[in-house]
Amino acid sequence: MLIKTSVTKSRLIWLDALRGYAIFFLIVIHYIGAFESRGLLSAHFVNLIQSIFRVSTPLFIIVFGFTIAYVYYGKLNDKSDLKKCVLWSFKRLPKILLAREVIVLIYSFSHPEHLPSLVYTLIYFEFSLAGEILSFYFLAVLITPFVLYFIFNYGHFWFIPVVCIFYLFSYWIGVNYSLSFSQNPVFRVLFYDVYPFFPFYTCVIFGMYLSILYLNVDSDFKRLIYFSTIGLGMTILGFIFLYKISDSLVHDLSVAQFKSPPHPAYLLFYAGLSILFSTILVLVTSIRNKSGLVFLAFSIVGRNSLLSYTLHYLLHFTVPISYMLSTGSNTLLEVVVFCLIAISSFIYIVFVDAKKTRTQVLSKVQ
Numbered sequence: 001m002l003i004k005t006s007v008t009k010s011r012l013i014w015l016d017a018l019r020g021y022a023i024f025f026l027i028v029i030h031y032i033g034a035f036e037s038r039g040l041l042s043a044h045f046v047n048l049i050q051s052i053f054r055v056s057t058p059l060f061i062i063v064f065g066f067t068i069a070y071v072y073y074g075k076l077n078d079k080s081d082l083k084k085c086v087l088w089s090f091k092r093l094p095k096i097l098l099a100r101e102v103i104v105l106i107y108s109f110s111h112p113e114h115l116p117s118l119v120y121t122l123i124y125f126e127f128s129l130a131g132e133i134l135s136f137y138f139l140a141v142l143i144t145p146f147v148l149y150f151i152f153n154y155g156h157f158w159f160i161p162v163v164c165i166f167y168l169f170s171y172w173i174g175v176n177y178s179l180s181f182s183q184n185p186v187f188r189v190l191f192y193d194v195y196p197f198f199p200f201y202t203c204v205i206f207g208m209y210l211s212i213l214y215l216n217v218d219s220d221f222k223r224l225i226y227f228s229t230i231g232l233g234m235t236i237l238g239f240i241f242l243y244k245i246s247d248s249l250v251h252d253l254s255v256a257q258f259k260s261p262p263h264p265a266y267l268l269f270y271a272g273l274s275i276l277f278s279t280i281l282v283l284v285t286s287i288r289n290k291s292g293l294v295f296l297a298f299s300i301v302g303r304n305s306l307l308s309y310t311l312h313y314l315l316h317f318t319v320p321i322s323y324m325l326s327t328g329s330n331t332l333l334e335v336v337v338f339c340l341i342a343i344s345s346f347i348y349i350v351f352v353d354a355k356k357t358r359t360q361v362l363s364k365v366q
Helices: 013-036 043-053 054-071 079-110 112-122 134-153 159-181 185-192 199-218 218-246 250-253 264-288 294-302 305-325 329-366
Strands: none
Touching: 013 054, 013 294, 013 305, 043 250, 054 134, 054 199, 054 264, 079 112, 079 134, 079 305, 134 185, 134 199, 159 185, 159 199, 159 264, 159 294, 185 199, 199 218, 199 264, 218 250, 218 264, 218 305, 294 305, 294 329, 305 329
């Protein structure tokens, strides 16, 4: 593996869009069940959509690994570079914790039955039913500078089988001790559920190596061949494996049967889908030679992924607000309120993004 110390890299705008799409998929997963319960969609269709959009978590995690490796490729050559990367992570950590706490508050006040345990959830004595992927993200941002430094300076491709063995070992721990230790908060966040850190972090490392491969391939056509082959191969292998271990595959995937801890076939299938989706997005963007409004919208959401992810939980206020405006259940009103919250949140994200862009432009001018 060749790590170049001086690399000229252009901004990959499709990476921002990928993060935006991942957040959109999460929104679909979280709220499409409400459309089924109100008779707007059939159970079979909802299961099918959920089973496909479960790709959101692996996609988001892999894109995180890809992005940070792309940004720091050629820039982590000594300990002074590592120090700068660590400082970046430390600046990011308080924002992640704050976002998690805001989500806990939003979810608790939109579901009052959770208010009695609010304080315990805020101080991590209990885990929240919403937003705990940020607990994974916090740990990932904390250790990633050191992992990147190792990979860039010592971790040649022989490190990949080591990572696979590490994943299988962490998965084995989660499977064999889940029943007796599932209430232990440290065990849960590291091995079992709540987006278990160790098995899912292998997706971050996988994204890093995909980024290195991308940067070391010298043509877009070769990249298309390599990434589509890897994605298709992983998707097919994962699907075959899942089909053999599941009696009702679509239903099991829709309810995340194999997610806690993430089964090898689960990660193979959805990591493969993540690569295929990313490859298709890049291909379509390059063929059209322009982004379009939809692509631009997802790019804005992706550039502000932490804010976007936090704000989407405001959609949980759909039902309480609808009940305040109506004397009873009103499906049409709920849809309207849902759309208004979504549109208002997006407008705010656009405003923040524009302000951030102006600040960056001014700092460059000065």
